[in-house]
Amino acid sequence: MALLLPLLVVFVAFASLTEGVGLLPDGLNAAVGETVMFTTTLTPTEKPFQSVNWSFNFSTAIIIVMNSENIIGPEYEGRITFFTSTASLELRSLTLDDTGEYAVNIIQDGKPHSGRATLVIYEKVSSVSVTSSSTDLVEFSGSVSLSCSASGSSLSFLWLNGSSEVTASDRVQLTDGGSSLTIITVTRSDQGPFRCRVSNPVSTGTSDPVNLSISYGPENINLILSPSQGCFAVGSDISLTCSVGSRPPAQFNWFLNGDQLLDTGSELRLMNVQMSQSGNYSCQAFNSKTLRSQTSQPSTITVLEKISAASVKPSTNLPVEGTSVNLTCEASGSVFTRNWMKDGSDLTPTDNMILSDNNRVLTFDTVNRKDNGEYFCQISNPVSSDGAKYIMIVNYGPENVQIKGPNEINIKDTLKLTCSAESTPSARFTWFLNGTEILNNSAEYIKEEVEFSDSANYTCQAWNNITERTSSSVVHELTVTDQPSGCAAGCIAGILITCCVIFTAAVGGGYYIYKKKFNKNPQKQNTEQEENMYENISITRK
Structure with missing residues (x-):
């Protein structure tokens, strides 16, 4: 161990003369208490390296390997593992003090290799929570501040409203490194839930949701009449329903022609309506939190008696x-x-x-x-x-009075005269003989076996008992004659016609008999036919 420091100085000096490009990763991040692996890019080999030196911040020896002998720095006893085939190093039980520059110097087959890597140690994110200055707000008239706190190192903050990220705007302010969120003039879209997401390179943590109660309304009030017609028969049942956007739910009042009714609630039911209940109905919604109200357009109800x-x-x-x-x-x-x-x-x-x-x-x-x-x-x-x-039925007349009947009649014959007139109702008739009334209330004048004394002027006058009008008199002149008792002209004409018919039939019949009898002797037939014809002519002349 006494050789550790001099050897480190030698290797540091050696490292300054060499350059390791890509031997170690550029940078590593790890959490406190975790393990990090410094893996070299050397190809594994069974042949031992001539020397290997791992150091920290170029001053602290981690491990020195030379001639198959390993020398481990005292701070790293039990915390490292050296891999002889690649010269890689594993470091365990990391602390914040392990943040720094790590270097390795290797001699393999007489050739030097070196590499450097920066290791940053972070405390994991934990205990993320959000506090709010208020959770009960009124739309358009309040502001709120949310504050996020967490444990850990090198923390960054992100705010979420539901699943959407909250970004700064005219109404939204992010301060204190993003840990504080302030919303000015809140709206109903700001009710949340809000979450704070805290992260660093090695971990992430998210707070529990925080919901804001944003009171708003009433707005978009709507009055619905059922049935939907505006006119109703006396005795009908009618329902009026008032709906509105409001938080908390609105309170309702009802008005008829501007006068408040005793009814409350979102529905007004009118049962067995009478004509006195006709008028303009409206509802008013009130929000006890926002202290705002809104009144519907009136709905006109007309109650009518059936005809x-x-x-x-x-x-x-x-x-x-x-x-x-x-x-x-x-x-x-x-x-x-x-x-x-x-x-x-x-x-x-x-x-x-x-x-x-x-x-x-x-x-x-x-x-x-x-x-x-x-x-x-x-x-x-x-x-x-x-x-x-x-x-x-329009009553009119009498008018256009007429008398029908003969103008000449034989003595002892029956006389019949008929009087008519256009009239509604039917006219009544009065008959006069030479100006003297002879019959009343009859359309016909009848006399059997007339005498010469009945030759006269007969007058008919019509009267309508409804119109109380009397027609102009109509005069009919009648002459009674005395014709011979023999045949009259008509009788004689009838007799002549009958004789002609009998004669024609006789001639035809005789000719037929003659033709049949003398059919075998035409000459004889002609002679006899001529004789018969002259005979008939002679008889006729007699």
Whole structure:
């Protein structure tokens, strides 16, 4: 051992005359208590090296090998292992004091080799933790500082929000070598979890997560009406639901036409609604942490009575042509619209019609018979509909009075005169003979076995009991005659026609018999035919 220091001086001096390029790795890192291996790049050999010298910081001998004799420095007893085939060195039980420059000088077959390597010893990272200045914050109105601490040497710090790395920005500050994180004007995205990751070249450690409670809202308030229509029938059930973004959950108040209701909670249920509950509903959300509130847009609810008992009432039950008539469409309930139809088609008002009072009244300035028909009024609101009809019959006349019957009649014959008129309802008729009333309330005047004294002027007058109008009188002149008792002209004409028919038939029949009888003697047949023809002519002349 007494030779250790002089030999070291000799080897150091020798090393200064040689240069080892790539004999040892450039740099090594290791943790306290671990083992490091200095491996040379020499090819293993069974032939021993002539000499090997390992030193620390060029002043402390680790091991000297010469002539197969090993000399180990006292600080390294039991901590090293030397590998004779490659001159490599293993160093165990490392401490921070082992950080430094390691050198090896080798003589092999008379040729010198040397190498250097730097070893850095680190304490492993441990006890990583994070502390926060506050964990309960309000969005846009608070700041927070997070501090990371750890044991170990040569520490570097990295912050994580969830799985994303936190980097410096206008709102984020990293100080104290990265161990402190400050967030200014926090937002909900800053709620974490935050972790601190600490590392050095030999180890890494991560803290437990730290979560921040960021209160925000209320915002994006939304009022939903169910069912979604705005109009409801009396007795319906309605639900209004208010939703909002808020942390912690918002508190709710409800308003009708600006007046606060007693109901609270995110849902307002209206059961068996009445018309008095119509109006504009809104909800207001309040956050007790942020002390902020937000009110929804109003939702309009209209409660309507269903339409019933529809009717069409005329101003008169007996409309008369030329007079004014009103048809009034009425119903119980909440009436929104009225639509009129005539005979199954939409009503197109003509010049004599006027619709007024939101189509409630259909007025005929001067009703006429063309206005006859079925009138239908459809009454509607958004929750129901009903309708009623009225059949219009326009009373008119009498007019165009006519008398039908013979103008000449034989004595003792039966006389029948018929009077007609255009009229609704049917007209009533009165008969006059030479100005004197002879019959009332009958369309026919009948007299059996007329006499010469019945030759006269017969007058018919029509009367309408509804229109209370009387027609102009119509006069029918009648003459009673005394014709002979023999055949009249018509009778004689009938007899002549009958005789001609009988004669024609007789001639045809005789010719047929003659032809059949004399068929075998044409000459004889002709002679007899001529004789018969002259005979017939002679008979006819007689």
